Amino acid sequence: MKIVIPGGSGQVGTILARAFHRDGHDVVVLSRCPRVKPWRVVPWDGATLAGWSRELDGSDVVINLAGRSVNCRYTAPNRKEIVESRVFSTRVVGQAIRQATHPPRVWLQASTATIYSHRYDAPNDETSGVLGGDEPNAPSSWRFSIEVARAWEHAFDEAAAPRTRKVTLRSAMTMSPDPGGVLDTLLGLVRRGLGGKAGDGRQFVSWIHYEDFVRAIRWLIDHDAVDGVVNVAAPNPLPNRDFMRLLRQASGTSVGLPASRWMLEVGAVLMRTETELILKSRRVVPARLLDLGFTFTFPVWGDAARDLCQQWRLMRQRHSAV
Numbered sequence: 492m493k494i495v496i497p498g499g500s501g502q503v504g505t506i507l508a509r510a511f512h513r514d515g516h517d518v519v520v521l522s523r524c525p526r527v528k529p530w531r532v533v534p535w536d537g538a539t540l541a542g543w544s545r546e547l548d549g550s551d552v553v554i555n556l557a558g559r560s561v562n563c564r565y566t567a568p569n570r571k572e573i574v575e576s577r578v579f580s581t582r583v584v585g586q587a588i589r590q591a592t593h594p595p596r597v598w599l600q601a602s603t604a605t606i607y608s609h610r611y612d613a614p615n616d617e618t619s620g621v622l623g624g625d626e627p628n629a630p631s632s633w634r635f636s637i638e639v640a641r642a643w644e645h646a647f648d649e650a651a652a653p654r655t656r657k658v659t660l661r662s663a664m665t666m667s668p669d670p671g672g673v674l675d676t677l678l679g680l681v682r683r684g685l686g687g688k689a690g691d692g693r694q695f696v697s698w699i700h701y702e703d704f705v706r707a708i709r710w711l712i713d714h715d716a717v718d719g720v721v722n723v724a725a726p727n728p729l730p731n732r733d734f735m736r737l738l739r740q741a742s743g744t745s746v747g748l749p750a751s752r753w754m755l756e757v758g759a760v761l762m763r764t765e766t767e768l769i770l771k772s773r774r775v776v777p778a779r780l781l782d783l784g785f786t787f788t789f790p791v792w793g794d795a796a797r798d799l800c801q802q803w804r805l806m807r808q809r810h811s812a813v
Contacts, residue, residue: 492712493550495595497521497535497584498557502672503601503665503704507554510705519546521557537580544587547595552712553655554599555584558643564763565635577643585650597656597712600647604663604697604724604775606640609633611693614728616778617661617720633767656718658711663724663775666795667701668803678803681735681742687749692732695774697724700789700799707777710785722777727791731769734792741796 494511496504499520508530512518518530521543525532535543537557547553557580559572581600588594607615608623615621623629624637644659666674680686699707707723729737739747750758755766777785789795 492552493517493519494552494554495519495521495546495550497553497555497580498537498601499554500524500526500532501556501560502667502669503662504554504556505669506665506667506701507556507705507708519550521546537576538583540583540587540590544590547584547587548591549593550595552597552599553584553588553595554601554708555581556601557581557584558601561636561639562764562768565632565765570635574639574642577639578646581643581646581650585647585652588650588652588655594652594655596654596715597658598652599658599660599708599711600644602644602647602659602661602720603636603640604661604722604773605636605771606644606661607773607775609694609771610774611695611772614774614776615722616776617722618778620722620775629771630767632765633771636767656715658718659720660708660711661720661722661724661775662704663697663699663722663728663773665701665704666698666799668799668806674799674803677735677738678742678800681739681744681747684744684746685748685750686735686739686742686744687747688732688735689750689755689769690731690752692730692735692749694731694770694772695728696731696734696792697728697773697775698734698792698795699723699725700787700795703787703789706788707780707785710780714783717779717783721779722775723780724775724777725787725790725792725795726776726781728774728776729792737793738796738800741793741800 500522508518512530520532521535525534558577563569608621609626609629
């Protein structure tokens with residue numbers, strides 16, 4: 492297959508490109524900052540049609556991951572860039588697909604599990620899940636991420652692609668041993684003795700092992716009857732306090748100092764990020780994947796954490812030996 496990945500130069504895009512390239516597929520990543528990779532990388536600006544659009548004509552799959560990182564302070568310029576990078580790129584990908592003589596058979600579009608409500612009482616699935624933005628127990632500043640997700644999905648829903656199946660990927664945090672990813676950051680805290688609960692530790696963490704993420708994407712590509720919204724997350728989200736405890740156990744660390752809410756607020760300012768990424772309760776489950784027969788290799792966090800920590804150690808041993 493020919494698989495085109497707009498915005499595929501980040502962690503998740505690299506995971507997918509690497510996996511599909513190893514499978515022998517023709518992988519093309521569209522990137523604002525092209526770098527030499529084992530697969531082809533084609534420049535684009537994420538907003539206007541240009542030479543890159545010919546890559547979509549005759550392709551089999553498009554996986555659009557484009558969007559500026561939300562791991563930043565929500566200043567006015569950053570907010571503008573976060574929204575526009577998602578909406579504009581989705582629109583222009585849709586335009587390229589619509590104009591293609593031979594459009595891709597499936598368009599997988601990134602979204603986020605953050606679109607769901609901050610809640611503890613029940614999980615959010617694709618049918619009964621509650622979209623966020625009106626929670627009385629959530630800070631008003633958290634509404635921005637909901638607005639972004641809604642605008643992102645609206646741009647995708649508006650895109651006319653009558654000959655292409657469309658799937659919205661409401662994805663949880665993808666955990667991989669790669670440098671600079673979420674797991675790498677968390678293990679950095681754990682190794683310094685700072686891997687305790689965040690805030691009161693009640694907030695649910697939704698996650699997915701990167702191998703299951705790749706398997707789910709392959710599964711969605713192969714199942715032509717599946718379209719619409721799909722939650723891409725492991726089936727067992729768990730409270731932050733348990734998530735961090737199991738990560739400490741997997742890494743062989745016994746002590747993890749907790750971080751109170753005010754400590755997290757100070758740290759977020761210093762690290763130029765937002766506490767929402769840590770404190771929002773994301774209790775998301777993949778009802779459609781499970782109902783349609785997809786099976787997870789790592790359905791529970793304890794097993795996933797042990798496997799990921801082992802891979803993380805082996806990866807760093809190889810790097811240090813070079």
